[in-house]
Amino acid sequence: MSETFFANLDALVAGTTVTVDRPKDSVHPRVPQAVYPVDYGYLDGTTGGDGHAIDVFRGSATGSGVVGVFVTADPVKRDAEVKVLIDCTPAEIEQIRRLLDDVLEIGGLLVSR
Template identity: 75%
Template sequence: MTTHTQLPPGQRFFTNLDRICASARLVVDRPKDSRHPRAPQAVYPVDYGYLDGTTGGDGEGVDVFRGSAEGAGVVGVFLTADPNKRDVEVKVLLDCTGDEIERVRHLLDDVLEIGGLLVLRQDSQAA
């Protein structure tokens, strides 16, 4: 019988997400301070885009919010459920500081009103 190294809860998810992010090109289609195309009151606090060649919950590339903490890597995810679009997605937080995470939360919860469950990486310095 093969013995597998036990990882802390959730660590395999983030390790796999690291691999996906490292192997895909990030396409930023909504740069920091740009407005949402269908909700002009929504201004992106960090770069927003998707990982080329991946598939998220909506059938498009995996969504990514990229902050200013270059080299921090994947610090967490927001899980969103949008009843208007009838979709559920994972939005990756890449290189985000704690303040940037809070501003993304404000965008999702208060401005776009879709809400987001924040799941921080346990070994992240962003909290």
């Protein structure tokens, strides 16, 4: 993967506030069986593929920074998005993958740093 891509993500994250609107262990608003394994939110003042702010998962490995992204495709919403992984451990990344693949059924292609 291009180091320029991750350097650009680092710059976005460093210059932006992360807003958590679904804290760890909260339930997805439309899918009650989906429980967030880490904090989920967005980067204020950014725009993602769906026209809304860039989505982020923030884990417990404080100081690790951007460790990768999941690329998702949702046929119901008819969109594809990038979800940035910040401060996530390998175990948390696996939990997020299971949430995206098995519960939300939108898939998630992991691009590790």
